[in-house]
Amino acid sequence: MNKKIYLLLYALMLNMAVGFAQYNEGAYGFLNSTNSSRVAALGGTLVPIYDSDIQLDAFNPSLINADINNAMSLSYIDYYQDINFANFQYGKSFEGLGSFVGTIQFHNYGKFFYADETGFMDGTTFSASDYSINLGWGRQLNDRLSIGANVKFAGLQYENRYSFALAVDVAGTYCTENDWTFSLVARNIGYELVSNFEGERNKLPFRMQAGMSKRLEHLPFTFIVVYDNIQKWDLSYDDPLDLEGNYDPLTGQMIEKSKIDKFAINLFSHIVFAGEMNIGKNLVLRLGYNYGLRQTMKSPTKKGVVGLSYGFAVKVYKFNIGYSRSEMHLAGSPNYFTITTNLDSFRKH
Numbered sequence: 001m002n003k004k005i006y007l008l009l010y011a012l013m014l015n016m017a018v019g020f021a022q023y024n025e026g027a028y029g030f031l032n033s034t035n036s037s038r039v040a041a042l043g044g045t046l047v048p049i050y051d052s053d054i055q056l057d058a059f060n061p062s063l064i065n066a067d068i069n070n071a072m073s074l075s076y077i078d079y080y081q082d083i084n085f086a087n088f089q090y091g092k093s094f095e096g097l098g099s100f101v102g103t104i105q106f107h108n109y110g111k112f113f114y115a116d117e118t119g120f121m122d123g124t125t126f127s128a129s130d131y132s133i134n135l136g137w138g139r140q141l142n143d144r145l146s147i148g149a150n151v152k153f154a155g156l157q158y159e160n161r162y163s164f165a166l167a168v169d170v171a172g173t174y175c176t177e178n179d180w181t182f183s184l185v186a187r188n189i190g191y192e193l194v195s196n197f198e199g200e201r202n203k204l205p206f207r208m209q210a211g212m213s214k215r216l217e218h219l220p221f222t223f224i225v226v227y228d229n230i231q232k233w234d235l236s237y238d239d240p241l242d243l244e245g246n247y248d249p250l251t252g253q254m255i256e257k258s259k260i261d262k263f264a265i266n267l268f269s270h271i272v273f274a275g276e277m278n279i280g281k282n283l284v285l286r287l288g289y290n291y292g293l294r295q296t297m298k299s300p301t302k303k304g305v306v307g308l309s310y311g312f313a314v315k316v317y318k319f320n321i322g323y324s325r326s327e328m329h330l331a332g333s334p335n336y337f338t339i340t341t342n343l344d345s346f347r348k349h
Contacts, residue, residue, distance in 0.1 A: 061148030064138025
């Protein structure tokens with residue numbers, strides 16, 4: 001049976017796996033996907049909030065601190081169709097060495113039927129998945145400045161094809177006296193180690209992000225602004241289908257936007273706005289808006305609320321339960337579920 005059809009499926013899966021990307025990030029685009037309900041609700045990218053939530057550390061290792069000692073987090077993402085993701089984290093602190101977070105990230109794309117070039121299927125199937133195993137480290141240099149890094153071993157397994165890579169994230173966070181927090185992160189600095197895919201060596205989706213947050217003094221609200229994809233200014237692309245009528249029907253020439261329009265679209269495609277509101281001690285409401293995601297994933301005929309994300313977290317006994325939803329496309333919206341706790345809270349003092 002000719003198995004070449006699975007190469008097409010492979011390409012389609014990559015497009016779904018990098019749904020949050022502003023542009024095609026290649027085979028390892030899943031390394032930039034969101035695996036936390038809190039991160040998803042706040043725009044699906046870097047979150048510069050210095051607290052004890054272990055969920056944030058995978059995207060910003062400079063937030064790893066002693067408060068995550070014995071913290072655990074388990075996330076499940078109900079993606080599209082039978083695609084689902086899972087994420088597990090555990091934190092531990094060591095005096096003199098700093099704090100560490102271990103993360104296992106797994107993406108399951110379900111079962112696919114073998115088919116030949118005529119489309120005939122004999123009923124046999126194969127599976128496809130992505131995964132990464134991360135070790136994060138963070139340490140406070142002083143009362144204001146903290147640094148951190150993630151080391152990531154990542155792999156792809158599609159039918160009998162595989163690829164493995166090694167990557168590093170580096171980050172720094174600075175907190176001011178009046179509760180401003182600033183973070184800078186460089187993600188996925190690395191190299192593909194081995195692969196039996198045909199063609200050139202896969203590149204890793206290098207990405208730089210900067211963000212700031214501020215908790216208001218007289219309102220239990222924290223607002224967040226993130227500048228994503230520092231490494232690439234122009235995130236625009238030409239749509240060959242011309243769904244938005246960018247080409248003159250008579251001349252076939254592209255209708256050029258003004259320089260001001262181009263600048264504004266590019267600028268806001270980099271920026272993510274988000275915020276979270278504490279309602280009492282046990283409830284948090286979250287909201288985010290990713291304009292770059294909207295530009296990439298919107299439908300010209302019905303734009304809807306693509307780019308918007310929202311969610312909440314509620315504390316039940318010793319567990320924090322989070323849920324969020326990201327309006328990625330009119331075709332559907334992934335659901336994110338996360339449970340976090342700290343084993344130390346179960347011990348009698």
